Amino acid sequence: METTRRGFLTAGAALAAAAGVRRAAQAAPADGKRFYKGQFHTHTYWSDGSAFPEQAIQFYRETGYNFLGLSDHNIYADTRRVKKVGKGKGFVRQEIFDAYRRDFPGSVECETAADGTTSVVVQTYAKMRKLFEKPGEFLLLDAVEGTTRVVDANGVDNQVHMNYLNVPGVPEYFRTCGTKATVAQRIGESLKAVEAMAREKGRESMFILNHPIWRWYDVKPEDLVANPEVRFFELCNGGSPYAPGKGLPADGFATDRFWDAVNAFRARRGQPLLYGVGNDDTHGYFGTVSHSPPGIHCIPYNAWSLVRAEELTAEALIRAMKAGDFAACEGVQPEDFSFDAASGTLSVSVAGKKNLCRTIQFIVTKRDFSEKPVGTVSIEPSDAPEDKQKVYARTVNIYDKKKIGCIAKAVSGGIGEGVKASYTMKPDDLYVRARILSPERPPVTAFQHPKVHVAWTQPYLRA
Ligand SMILES: [Zn+2]
Ligand SMILES: [Zn+2]
Incomplete structure (x- = not known):
């Protein structure tokens, strides 16, 4: 890393270019709303990230992000840290x-x-606000990564991490919860603790279940079916190495399939659908990551959320996200998207990019899907140390992908052309969502990370 100011900025711009990221092209205002770009999952020297908060924020603000959550592990940065x-x-x-x-x-x-x-x-965050916030252009959100472990009687050890936004503090629960619980209990109790603190502070909060597949499928779809109050999960996390591929079927068990398994059950039960968020989980900003093995890239500018909100405030962003008016993005983002609940029509557009053919896929789950798994996969993390094999033992259910999360329609553009497409739900569709694919290699190569750039709309239900 060069040590001139120019060098520092250039490094940021180079990373952004490598990730195929441009300054967010903002759509023309419609009904007073516009798109804001940002992400909620960032680590600094307040916990295990490798940057001062000023450096982390500058990296994002200078590449056109409008909002950012610094979310250190079980700490809200208003104390003294040396x-x-x-x-x-x-x-x-x-x-x-x-x-x-x-x-x-x-x-x-x-x-x-x-x-x-x-x-x-x-x-502290209070100082960061004074330094960096600019009304309508850049907002810092209060964020914390509630970081817990759950260990069962057989010694199986799961990491359960949850980001919460707009609540300036850490509920006592995260310090005292220990390791004895089921994963589903842990998620439900954490949400209650965060909501109680939000009420106490008079804040509108947002709760996100983080990186469910890290480390070895630590959170299963059933854990979020059991907690329908959890409205958000991390669909794309650029920072986590994810589970190793060994012992898994060729089509794996990516977060897309995790998502559809949860939403199939929720839609059938009339529960709110789970929405997917794009985050970086940034730990390293200067080419190395302090606590990760080489090759694991917890880098900025990989994944983000594009939110259509009335204004750039925490409340407006959270309101829009709870209404599903946002996309999760990894290297590419929609130009526009809309859902007409009366007709069940989802419309999506993406700009063209030189030399590339971009595709829009519409994904549905069928009403007559079976709740019975079609099989199970047992994880044998043979790259884990001998004495840790038991710790990572997992069996996950696989559901029928012909009925759950199947591609109903795909539209590709010509080389360099933008694509516009729409899909109207059939009577036997439970919900519809869309995915944009752009055939470029993401900077993150970890197993289970998308192999091309992807943007996802949320799933929508017909009125
Ligand atoms: Zn985490
Ligand atoms: Zn994290």
Whole structure:
């Protein structure tokens, strides 16, 4: 990493270009609403991310993001935190500290002890707001990643992580919940704890079940069928390495299939559908990630959400997302999308890109799907250490993909051309959603990450 200011910015722009990201092209305002681009899952030196909050925010703001949630593990950044500069895990790398001093001289509070060790204060969200927020252009959302583990009687160990937004604090529950619960119980209790704190603080909150497939299918579709109050999950997480491919069928068990399994059950039961969010789960900003093995890219600019809201406030964004008026995006985003609930018609458009043929797919689940799994897959994570094999033992249900999450229609554009398409629900469709495919290689190559750029609309029900 170069150490000039220009070098720092150029690195950000290069990453953005590698991810195929342009500054968000904003659609013309319709009924006073417009699209805002952002993501909710970012780590900094407040927990295990490798950047000061100022650096993380600058990376995003300079590539056209309108909103960002810094979501560190079980911590809301309003206390005092000091990090030491040095080598190895837990330290601020010297070149990151040098870049911080150079780019944010007004922020730096540090002291050097007699033994030569430098300690640096990590600044609070309140200070970040003053530094970066601009009405109508850039918003910081209060965010935390509630980070928990659940261990069953056989020693099977699941990570259950949940982001919540617009609640400035950490419910006691996340500090005291321990490891004894089922995954479904943990999710339900966490949601209740977050909602209680939101009520206490008079805030409208949003709760997202994070990276269900990480590490080894730790959360199963049934866990979200059992918790219909959970409205959002992470459909795309750029940061997690995801489960290893060993022992899985060729078509795997991607988050798309996870999503449709949950929504098939929910739609049949008249429950609210689950919506999918795009997030980066950024940990590294400077080419390396402190706690991940080489090849795992927790990089910025991979996945985001495009929200159509009345204004750039936390309340307006959350309201729009609860109404399903947003898309999850990984490297490509829709130009426009709309759903006419009366006729059950979903319309989507995407701009053209030089040398590429883009495709819009419409995906449905059929009313007569069977709730009985067509099979199970047992995970044998043979790349886990010998003594950890038991810890990662999993069996997941596979449902009939001819009825659940099947492609009802696909429309491709010519080379370089944009695509516009629509689909009207058939009487036997439970819900419809759309997916845009753009045949470019994403910067993240982890197993279960999409192999081409994808954008997803939410699933919609006919009135
Ligand atoms: Zn996590
Ligand atoms: Zn995370």
